[in-house]
Amino acid sequence: MTSLNLEENFQSKIDTEIKIEPKDWMPDAYRKTLIRQISQHAHSEIVGMLPEGNWITRAPSLRRKLILLAKVQDEGGHGLYLYSAAETLGADRDELVQQLLTGKAKYSSIFNYPTLNWADIGAIGWLVDGAAIMNQVMLTRTSYGPYARAMVRICKEESFHQRQGYEIMMAMAGGSPEQKAMAQDALNRWWWPSLMMFGPRDSESAHSDQASKWKIKRKSNDELRQQFVDVTVPQAERIGLSVPDPDLKWNEARGHNDFGEIDWDEFWSVVKGNGPCNRQRLQARIKAYEDGAWVREAAMAHAEKKEQRKIEPEAAVKAA
Amino acid sequence: MKKEWPLWEVFIRSKSGLNHKHVGSLHATDAEMATENARDVYTRRNEGVSIWVVESKHITASDPDDSDPLFEPAKDKIYRHPTFYNVPDDVTHM
Ligand SMILES: [Fe+2]
Ligand SMILES: [Fe+2]
Numbered sequence: 156m157t158s159l160n161l162e163e164n165f166q167s168k169i170d171t172e173i174k175i176e177p178k179d180w181m182p183d184a185y186r187k188t189l190i191r192q193i194s195q196h197a198h199s200e201i202v203g204m205l206p207e208g209n210w211i212t213r214a215p216s217l218r219r220k221l222i223l224l225a226k227v228q229d230e231g232g233h234g235l236y237l238y239s240a241a242e243t244l245g246a247d248r249d250e251l252v253q254q255l256l257t258g259k260a261k262y263s264s265i266f267n268y269p270t271l272n273w274a275d276i277g278a279i280g281w282l283v284d285g286a287a288i289m290n291q292v293m294l295t296r297t298s299y300g301p302y303a304r305a306m307v308r309i310c311k312e313e314s315f316h317q318r319q320g321y322e323i324m325m326a327m328a329g330g331s332p333e334q335k336a337m338a339q340d341a342l343n344r345w346w347w348p349s350l351m352m353f354g355p356r357d358s359e360s361a362h363s364d365q366a367s368k369w370k371i372k373r374k375s376n377d378e379l380r381q382q383f384v385d386v387t388v389p390q391a392e393r394i395g396l397s398v399p400d401p402d403l404k405w406n407e408a409r410g411h412n413d414f415g416e417i418d419w420d421e422f423w424s425v426v427k428g429n430g431p432c433n434r435q436r437l438q439a440r441i442k443a444y445e446d447g448a449w450v451r452e453a454a455m456a457h458a459e460k461k462e463q464r465k466i467e468p469e470a471a472v473k474a475a
Numbered sequence: 476m477k478k479e480w481p482l483w484e485v486f487i488r489s490k491s492g493l494n495h496k497h498v499g500s501l502h503a504t505d506a507e508m509a510t511e512n513a514r515d516v517y518t519r520r521n522e523g524v525s526i527w528v529v530e531s532k533h534i535t536a537s538d539p540d541d542s543d544p545l546f547e548p549a550k551d552k553i554y555r556h557p558t559f560y561n562v563p564d565d566v567t568h569m
Pocket of ligand 1 (some may be wrong): 230233
């Protein structure tokens with residue numbers, strides 16, 4: 156097939172909802188876009204373990220501690236599913252990790268905000284996982300098979316994340332006035348960064364057109380953001396908390412909530428590395444990677460030695 | 476010298492009576508570690524009763540570019556399907 160035919164054939168598969176699988180022909184740009192997007196998604200899962208991991212030792216009860224441990228462990232698993240999906244496109248795992256550690260690859264900016272108190276753990280589960288779910292549910296139908304399958308698995312695990320967060324918020328909002336104030340304060344701090352998770356406005360988004368033609372993304376940033384606002388506002392009301400946006404109001408004609416403008420200067424500043432915790436997060440990842448180096452090397456050496464003994468038991472005995 | 480751990484493909488039997496199904500991959504130094512890691516990442520919610528792991532390099536896949544000639548021979552053999560045959564409606568148990 157000529158390259159033109161290949162390209163047409165590829166696009167017609169996408170148009171007729173046939174998934175693209177690892178060994179199928181695909182345009183270079185499709186492969187590159189996916190590797191970038193999937194690896195950034197993987198990095199976000201791994202870095203996302205840090206703000207919550209910060210509270211495991213200080214969870215207010217054994218029940219909450221077990222739940223938080225399980226959630227953070229899930230996020231590690233999500234990272235793995237995604238790195239694996241990127242590897243099916245020919246990406247090298249170690250190279251992807253290096254891109255994260257050197258700051259060449261991005262991860263979701265939401266994890267550059269600090270978790271100041273226990274209410275933040277509730278707000279993260281409810282809002283941050285909630286926003287992630289919006290995006291991930293869409294991605295279960297993405298055109299690349301291994302990515303879509305990873306998303307199905309991830310979405311199954313995510314719903315407990317959001318529910319446990321909401322349960323924390325509900326408990327605090329229904330508690331003492333001080334506890335309720337903490338819950339409201341956490342909502343105030345996490346609301347806008349959560350809306351930022353959907354990325355720039357459609358009119359500013361560099362990747363949107365091609366990504367939707369290839370059905371990598373099936374909804375735009377603004378559509379997903381609107382969907383999130385619409386489902387989350389009543390959840391806040393239900394537990395007596397108020398969304399920190401004076402412009403928020405139901406628009407009968409549109410059938411959606413109108414809401415205020417995001418502080419885009421803050422958005423870009425955090426993306427560019429100047430959020431409250433950017434440096435701290437990256438340092439934590441670098442430290443974990445460096446501290447683990449000897450373990451990785453020793454485990455490999457041990458496995459090779461075991462293998463060697465299996466192949467030539469006599470030689471090993473003689474050498475000893 | 477730095478060396479990456481090899482890649483393994485993971486197959487899970489979700490319950491007795493069903494076949495093993497590919498679920499994903501992971502890196503591990505050997506089969507034992509691959510099995511343990513697969514347990515930790517792919518069966519955290521009782522998704523399995525049995526795990527197979529195989530190093531990815533040992534899997535040979537058919538080439539999608541050859542899939543036409545490869546699968547063509549089965550396409551025109553509709554007589555392999557029960558619906559190809561005309562049997563009167565009042566004949567039962569068939
Ligand atoms: Fe996740
Ligand atoms: Fe999550």
